Amino acid sequence: MTGSTVVDINRPFSFVGVNFHRWRQKMEFYLTTKKLAHCLTSMPVELPEEATDEERAASAKEREHDFLCKNYILNGLADDLYDYYADNKNTS
Numbered sequence: 001m002t003g004s005t006v007v008d009i010n011r012p013f014s015f016v017g018v019n020f021h022r023w024r025q026k027m028e029f030y031l032t033t034k035k036l037a038h039c040l041t042s043m044p045v046e047l048p049e050e051a052t053d054e055e056r057a058a059s060a061k062e063r064e065h066d067f068l069c070k071n072y073i074l075n076g077l078a079d080d081l082y083d084y085y086a087d088n089k090n091t092s
Helices: 020-033 053-074 079-087
Strands: none
Touching: 020 053, 053 079
């Protein structure tokens, strides 16, 4: 198929500044299907220098999940909101 686009029907509508409660709930459901909803309530933990290889691998996985979660949320915003929050230093 040339020129076709795959659409994720589970993805919530883009947030444009209205109906935030509905969008937030749909985004939370969407992140749950992606197994990333835990990132909404937890932050990746900084490891001590003496961390084991297992702990380092788990931490790297959590940082990846956090990055993906932020990506899905930012990409769920209308362009003007995306531009504002993508540049905001508080999102990282």
